[in-house]
Each structure stands twice: as structure tokens, then as C-alpha cells.
Amino acid sequence: MVLLKLKFPFQKRVRLAQGLWLLSWVAMFSGAITFAMGVFLKTELHRRSEVMHSMDIHIVPNLLMAVGLASVGINICAGKVCQDSLDPSRFPRWKTFLPPFFFLSVFVSSLLLVAMILSFALQPSLEESLKIGLKNGIRFYKDTDTPGRCFQKETIDRLQIEFQCCGNTNYRDWFEVQWVSSRYLDFTSKEVKDRVKSNIDGRYLMDGVPFSCCNPSSPRPCIQNSLLDNAAHYDYEYQTEELNLHKRGCRQALVSYYMGLMNTIGPCVLLFFLLQMSILVSLRYLQTAMEGVLGEENLEIETEGYILEKGVKETLLETKEKIMKLLQFAQVGDASAETPGTESEEKPATA
Amino acid sequence: MAVLPVRFTKTMRDKLAQVLWVLNWISIITGIILFSLGIFLKVEINKRQDLMVERQLQSVPNMLIAVGLIACAINFLGGKICYDCVDTNKFLRWKLVMLPYIICTFFFTLSVLVGALMCYSMLGQLEESLTLGLRDAMRYYKDTDTPGRCFLKRTVDLLQIQFQCCGNEGYRDWFQIQWVSNRYLDMSQREVVDRLRSNVEGKYLTDGVPFSCCNVNSPRPCIQYQITNNSAHFNYDYQTEELNLWMRGCRQALLDYYTNIMHSIGLTVLIIWLFETSHVISRAEEKTVAECCKQTTATFNNSSRTKTRSSCCVHDMS
Numbered sequence: 001m002v003l004l005k006l007k008f009p010f011q012k013r014v015r016l017a018q019g020l021w022l023l024s025w026v027a028m029f030s031g032a033i034t035f036a037m038g039v040f041l042k043t044e045l046h047r048r049s050e051v052m053h054s055m056d057i058h059i060v061p062n063l064l065m066a067v068g069l070a071s072v073g074i075n076i077c078a079g080k081v082c083q084d085s086l087d088p089s090r091f092p093r094w095k096t097f098l099p100p101f102f103f104l105s106v107f108v109s110s111l112l113l114v115a116m117i118l119s120f121a122l123q124p125s126l127e128e129s130l131k132i133g134l135k136n137g138i139r140f141y142k143d144t145d146t147p148g149r150c151f152q153k154e155t156i157d158r159l160q161i162e163f164q165c166c167g168n169t170n171y172r173d174w175f176e177v178q179w180v181s182s183r184y185l186d187f188t189s190k191e192v193k194d195r196v197k198s199n200i201d202g203r204y205l206m207d208g209v210p211f212s213c214c215n216p217s218s219p220r221p222c223i224q225n226s227l228l229d230n231a232a233h234y235d236y237e238y239q240t241e242e243l244n245l246h247k248r249g250c251r252q253a254l255v256s257y258y259m260g261l262m263n264t265i266g267p268c269v270l271l272f273f274l275l276q277m278s279i280l281v282s283l284r285y286l287q288t289a290m291e292g293v294l295g296e297e298n299l300e301i302e303t304e305g306y307i308l309e310k311g312v313k314e315t316l317l318e319t320k321e322k323i324m325k326l327l328q329f330a331q332v333g334d335a336s337a338e339t340p341g342t343e344s345e346e347k348p349a350t351a
Numbered sequence: 352m353a354v355l356p357v358r359f360t361k362t363m364r365d366k367l368a369q370v371l372w373v374l375n376w377i378s379i380i381t382g383i384i385l386f387s388l389g390i391f392l393k394v395e396i397n398k399r400q401d402l403m404v405e406r407q408l409q410s411v412p413n414m415l416i417a418v419g420l421i422a423c424a425i426n427f428l429g430g431k432i433c434y435d436c437v438d439t440n441k442f443l444r445w446k447l448v449m450l451p452y453i454i455c456t457f458f459f460t461l462s463v464l465v466g467a468l469m470c471y472s473m474l475g476q477l478e479e480s481l482t483l484g485l486r487d488a489m490r491y492y493k494d495t496d497t498p499g500r501c502f503l504k505r506t507v508d509l510l511q512i513q514f515q516c517c518g519n520e521g522y523r524d525w526f527q528i529q530w531v532s533n534r535y536l537d538m539s540q541r542e543v544v545d546r547l548r549s550n551v552e553g554k555y556l557t558d559g560v561p562f563s564c565c566n567v568n569s570p571r572p573c574i575q576y577q578i579t580n581n582s583a584h585f586n587y588d589y590q591t592e593e594l595n596l597w598m599r600g601c602r603q604a605l606l607d608y609y610t611n612i613m614h615s616i617g618l619t620v621l622i623i624w625l626f627e628t629s630h631v632i633s634r635a636e637e638k639t640v641a642e643c644c645k646q647t648t649a650t651f652n653n654s655s656r657t658k659t660r661s662s663c664c665v666h667d668m669s
Contacts, residue, residue: 144570157567161512184571186585211573214562216508219495220535222562234537 003308008289010300016289017082020282024079027279028072030272034112035068037265044261048254050155053132056125060262063115064269070108071276077101078283085290088299098287105280112273119262126258130251134168141210142181157212163257165250166213171227173249178203179210209245218243281307367637368434374630375430379423381623385463386419388616395612399605401506404483411473414466415620422463422627425456429634449638456631463624470617477609481602485519492561493532508563514608516601517564522578524600529554530561560596569594 008016042061045052081098084090137156140149160166167173185192185204196204207228214222223244226232285305292303308315393412396403432452435444488507491500511517518524536543536555547553558579565573574595577583 150570153570154567161567180572181570184585189585211562211565211575212567216505216512216563219501219504219532221531224562234535 002304002306003311005304005306006285007302008285008305009302013286013289013293013303014086016282016286017085020279020286021079021082023275023279023282024075024082027272027275028075028079030275031068031071031075033068034071034269034272035065037268038062038064038066038068041261041265045258048159050151051130051133051137051159051250051254052126053129053136054125056129057122057258060115060119060122063111063118064265067108067111067115071272074101074105074108074276075279078279081283082286085286088290088293091290092294094287095291102280102284105276109273109276109280112269112276116266116269119266123255123259127251127255130254131168134250138168138173138177138179141177141179144181145183157210159250159254160210160212160246163248163250163253164215164246165248165253166209166246167249168251169249170247171209171213171245174209174213175205175207178205180204180206213245215243215246220244364637364640367633367640371630371633371637372430372434374633375426378426378627378630379430381626382419382422382426384419385422385466385620385623386416388619389413389415389417389419392612392616395609399510401503402484402488402510402605403477403480404487406476406480408473408476408480411466411469414462414469415616418459418463418466421459425459428452429456446642453631453635453638456627456634460624460627460631463620463627467617467620467624470613470620474606474610474613478602478606481605482519485602485605489519489524489528489530492528492530495532496534508561510601510605511561511563511597514599514601514604515566515597516599516604517560517597518600519602520600521598522560522564522596525560525564526556526558529556531555531557564596566594566597571595 038061041064042058045058045061049055081094084094134156137152137159140146140152141156142153143149144153182204187193187196192204195206196202199205206225208225209227211222211224214224223233223236223241227245228238230237284307288307288309289303289305292305293299293301310318389412392415393409396408396412429452432449488503491497491503492507493504494500495504533555538544543555546557547555550556557576559576560578562573562575565575574584574587574592578596579589581588
């Protein structure tokens, strides 16, 4: 029982080959675009790698880059096969090459779907990674004199300005951290001494935020100190004030940004996957149709094309048997290489 | 007396026509480049329009856009003529148009050169426009409740953040302006009233700057108030402190930015002008060659089968 049989007269075969050749060029460019999208995503993730704790999410752009490159190669091969299929003398050299080629191509294309699924599945992991990374960034904000952490202040400031966010979840995260370094605190002043004493860990905590939390859209000059003290500022009420600082937390801002990127890339990848699969199916039809022509005198006969010669189950069983034979042959080969003496002894016994 | 006479065989003529066809397509692309450069410059100037006092700044991008469009049209027509030149019969159609066309292209390349030179001259006007525009923007920084000026605070803040600059010439410009609106000043406080009284015009001037002047690279949290008062902050000396605020003035920052753009555009337009000039010369050559060969073809057909040599082209004996 043949799977999805189709008749192919000569003209249809020629048109299939030509159309497929054109499509393979389109798919080659799409593969290059997929590679470029993977590179872009990777650079964007890398730029903020200082506030990310784990690199799990990098598997998505890595997959896109690998599949993009592989598909360029696959489509070049497909184009060559199409070109050769119009010439029956050159087509036979592809005979042994094509079956493993199909398996490989289908596997590589399915990696695209895997990448898409992973981009959604890894969102909690990304959020967790950002949570820890931002927490560390805020904690080490003041350590501009410690090697290995001196860049954190600049990173967090630039991040808050660019993404218009403040703190991890919101601006109150800054109240729990000492973000003013002790070397800029005047320990002879009473106010500083009181504050440090009132805290269990001896930290200088205050209800203030760095300048990078300030919202440029605010109508009044930025209030960054004594945020919870309504009396400290004229005509100010922190409960209703919304424009003074950035409202969003940086974790939410970054997750939205990356999800937005992946949601844009997702449909493109899906389209490319569909294109690639349709090319592979058409190529299979072309291959099987051409096999009917080989060895015939008249090249313009009508042949049949199919996807699988036998049904799905039977093809799977056959493939399994083939692989088992190959493995056995390999094993027997090893065994005979190790013990040539015993085998020659066995032979006379059986005979 | 002919200018730069050259001998042309038929094959050489064909090759010349082919080369010109390719050159025409390249010229169309350069026309598109000119057009897009004009659009880019227009967008860049419009983006910062709030910070510029209106001068004749729109003329340069408009000229580039117009020149780009005309370049595309002229070169497309030139390409059509070229294509027909190969066939001496079709050439008759274009015979009358050729000379005015070449004069047009000559004037057009002149306008490309003028466009390139205008790019460089625009910078002087730009500096003046920016100085006045920035001064006004800073003056109206506090007027976030006045329609027509309410966006200036955001514009100036985003400018200072993006271009890493502070004030017009430096951060001290902010000391001479009241940038805190009266509606956020507590007039019942003694300190505020003293400050207002001590100023001739009744302005509330402080030695403080907006938050957007803060330098991201500073190792310490930003000091934006009481900048000239060393005792107000621990371990602080404003004369030697360089990393706290952005040191550059916004006028210089914007001018550098636009100078880079204008120099790049000017250079590109000059290169395009050189290309166009050589193109016009080769077109003129082609025109004279085609005309001459048309005449000699007529005489060759009429006369006996002898090799005819003319001043401009050589016929092969078949």
C-alpha cells in the first residue's frame, strides 16, 4: 500500500523540478534570514547578560542559528537535485544519498518547532534568571570600587533609563538595599549614625532611589529622596503620585521585551518550517517519480510518485530491520576481527 | 574641431552602449541613494525641531530629495535612449531630443554639486539655530503646564540623557535659569522666599541641575543639588569632580552629531556628482558616435562595396 500516490506526466515532472528549484532558492534565503534572526536574538540576550543569572534561554537563538545554517546547505542540495532530475543520466548518482538526506532534513526542520516551543517554555526560567540577576545588580550597585562588581552601577543605571523601569519588582526594592556606598557617607553626622544604628545589619537604608529611576515625562523636577515622606516636599503625595518615577519593575520590562522579540520571530520561523517541509515533500515526489523513469527508453512516460513505498508501519519496521542488520554486521565484524581462530574452528564443526 | 575625437568600430559602439546601460542603472540607484539621504536628513532635523529656531534649514534636505527624484527620472530616460541607440533605426526617434537632454543632464549634475556644497554651508546656520533653540528650551523647561511648551521638559531631559550633555555650553547654564516651577515651591518657607528676594527678577535660582545631567559612569550616587557647595556633601570637591555630571554642552554635542551626518552626506553626494559628470561625458560621446555612424551607414549602403572609413567609425566588411 503506497502512501499518497500521485501521477506525474512528463510535463508535470519538469514543472515540478523547475518550481522546486526556485522554491529552494527562496528557502535558502529564508534559512539565511533565520540565521540572522538567531544572531540578532543572541546579541540582544548577550547585551543584558550582566543582569541574567543563567544562560538557559540561549538555547533558542543557538538552535535558530544552527538550523538556519543547516537549511542553507539542505536547500542548496535540494536545488542541485532538482537541476539533475531533468537530466536522467545525472540523476542516479543521488540515489543512495537521498534517503538519509530526507531523514536529516526532516530532523533539522523539526528542530525549528522545538526552538519555538522552547521559547515559550523557557519563559519562567528567563524570569527567574532575571530576578536573581537584578537582585544581585541592585545589591552590588554601591560596590563601584570592588573588581568584578564595579560595572554594576553603570549597568543598572543604563538599564533603568533605557527600559524605563525601576528596581526588580518596583521602586521599593531600592529601600531594602544600601545603594549608597559607605565611602560617601559622613559617619560623623548624627543623621547617618542614627540610620545605621537603627538597622540590624548596620546598613544605611533610606527611602530614596537612584537618579536613573526618574521619569523624564514627569511635570515636576524629580523627587528621589524621602519618597515616603509627604511633608518633605511641597504639594506631594506619594500614594497618588504616578509620574515621578518609572512605575514598572525592570524584571517585567525585560521579560516583556524578550517575549515581544520571540513572538515576532515565532511566526516567521513557523512559516519557514512550513516552506521547508513542503520543499521536502515535493522533493520526495520528484525523487520517486524520477525513479520510475530510470532505465526506461522513453523518457517522457508517465510515472507515479509517492511519499512512502509501503505504509507507515511497514516502512518503520523495514527501517528498524535495516538498522538492526547494520548493527549486527558491525558487531559480527568486530567479533570476527577479534577472534579469527575460534570462527575457523566453528566452521568445520557445523559443516 | 571635434572635442576629444575617438575612433569607434561597430563592436566598440555596441560595447559602449552596453556599458552605458549598466551605468544608467547604477545612476538610478545613486538617484535613489540621494533621495533616501535627503529623507534621512529631513527626518533627523524634524526630530530635533523643538530645539531649533526656524531658519532656512529645510532647504538642504528638500533639495537633496528633489535632486534624487530628478536623477532617477533622467537616468531612466537615458537608459531608454541608450537601449535604442544600439539599433540605428530606433535612434531616429530620439535624435531631436538628444541634445536638449544632454544639456539638461549637464545642468542637473551642476545642481548635484550645488547640493553637495550646500550640505557643508548648512552647518553655520545650524549652529546659530541650535544655540537659540536650546536657550529657549531650557528657559521653558519649567513650563510643563503651558500649552505649546509642556513637552519641552521631556525633550530636554531625553536630549541630555541620549547625547550625554548638560546645558547649553555646560552645566552652569542651569544656574542662571529657574528650572523649578513656582507651583512646586513652598512659598511659606523662609529659604525659598530669601532666594526669590535675593534675585533681581524674582527668579528662584539654585546651584542645582535636573536629574538628566547625571553621569551614568560616576562611581558615586549623583549629586545634583548644591553642586558648588563642597561642605554640603561628604568627600566632594566640585572643582576637581569630573564624573558626577555630563561635562559637555548640548550645543556642542548636537553640532558634532549633525557635522558627522552632513560630512558623510556631503562626501557621498560629491562622489555621486563625479560619477554623474563622467556619465554625461560618455553619453555625449555616444550621441556623436551614433549620429556619425548613421550617416556613414547611409553612404556605405549607397556606394559600392568598398571599405569606407569615416572620421568616427569603421565598418567591417562582411
